[in-house]
Amino acid sequence: MFGNVKRNMILLFISVIMFAFAGCGTEQKPAANAGDSVQAPNSNQTGQQSVETVELTVSAAASLTDALKEIQKAYETKNTNIKLNFNFGASGALQQQIEQGAPADLFLSAAPKNMQALVDKQLIDTNKQKNLLNNELVVVTPADGKTEVKSIADLAKAEVKHVAIGIPESVPAGNYAKEALTNAKLWDTLQSKTVQGKDVRQVLQYVETGNAEAGFVYKTDALTSKQVTIAFAVDPTTYTPVEYPIGIVKATKYSKEAEDLFTYLQSKEALDVFVKYGFSIPK
Numbered sequence: 001m002f003g004n005v006k007r008n009m010i011l012l013f014i015s016v017i018m019f020a021f022a023g024c025g026t027e028q029k030p031a032a033n034a035g036d037s038v039q040a041p042n043s044n045q046t047g048q049q050s051v052e053t054v055e056l057t058v059s060a061a062a063s064l065t066d067a068l069k070e071i072q073k074a075y076e077t078k079n080t081n082i083k084l085n086f087n088f089g090a091s092g093a094l095q096q097q098i099e100q101g102a103p104a105d106l107f108l109s110a111a112p113k114n115m116q117a118l119v120d121k122q123l124i125d126t127n128k129q130k131n132l133l134n135n136e137l138v139v140v141t142p143a144d145g146k147t148e149v150k151s152i153a154d155l156a157k158a159e160v161k162h163v164a165i166g167i168p169e170s171v172p173a174g175n176y177a178k179e180a181l182t183n184a185k186l187w188d189t190l191q192s193k194t195v196q197g198k199d200v201r202q203v204l205q206y207v208e209t210g211n212a213e214a215g216f217v218y219k220t221d222a223l224t225s226k227q228v229t230i231a232f233a234v235d236p237t238t239y240t241p242v243e244y245p246i247g248i249v250k251a252t253k254y255s256k257e258a259e260d261l262f263t264y265l266q267s268k269e270a271l272d273v274f275v276k277y278g279f280s281i282p283k
Helices: 002-024 062-078 091-099 112-120 152-156 172-183 200-208 255-264 268-276
Strands: 054-061 082-089 106-108 124-135 137-142 163-166 194-197 214-218 228-233 242-249
Touching: 054 062, 054 091, 054 255, 062 082, 062 200, 062 268, 082 091, 082 255, 091 106, 091 112, 106 255, 112 124, 112 242, 137 172, 137 200, 152 172, 163 172, 163 200, 172 200, 172 214, 172 242, 194 200, 200 214, 200 228, 242 255
Parallel strands: 054 082, 054 106, 163 194, 163 214
Antiparallel strands: 106 242, 124 242, 137 214, 137 228
């Protein structure tokens, strides 16, 4: 009997030792607090980081509106991280805005003098600008107009009560019109009937609405409207050639993206769109 008791004691001792070793080999995990939640791995943990959207501001002559809006769709489709914002207006006004520190990454002017002014003030690098397009000046009349205008001399007719032009000091098209009228010796004669617009699109609107019997606009603007007719093309020898330079603004925070767009606007794909809207490509 004593032997049985002794054997049972040994078995009990062995069992206690084995249980103790088993407990030491088990990793105890701290219980989660009631307020804790399990978090899924974020994009950084998985190595998939979101791409930052870059917004580029393009200050451009109003006459480029339709062409650039079409180009915008194609460019943003191919470059999903880029959003283009346009600031359309008179080239002179846009030049002044950039001089005063208004945000802009690229500048497209309807006259070289506005681009040159920014180059001279070191706001645009001379190596980051070039002539992109050409245009021509025409005179338009309302599509349903009854006044016959076939030449620049006809603008002096009594039936033509209002002639719309852009403000010569800030609107390149207006300055070109002033040149042509001065060379035709009509500038002073027409002063009493001249109506000035803040940009070439406003001049077009004056003619569309019948507030002017004739107006000086670019060929590209005339082609966008069914409410006007091109009465005649202004003699190109009477005004400075219409050139559209493009440049990268030095103050841009997105140099690479701005340069990519600068390059794309010179590509065949983009130039074909400009030609579609009536612009011509410098030779």
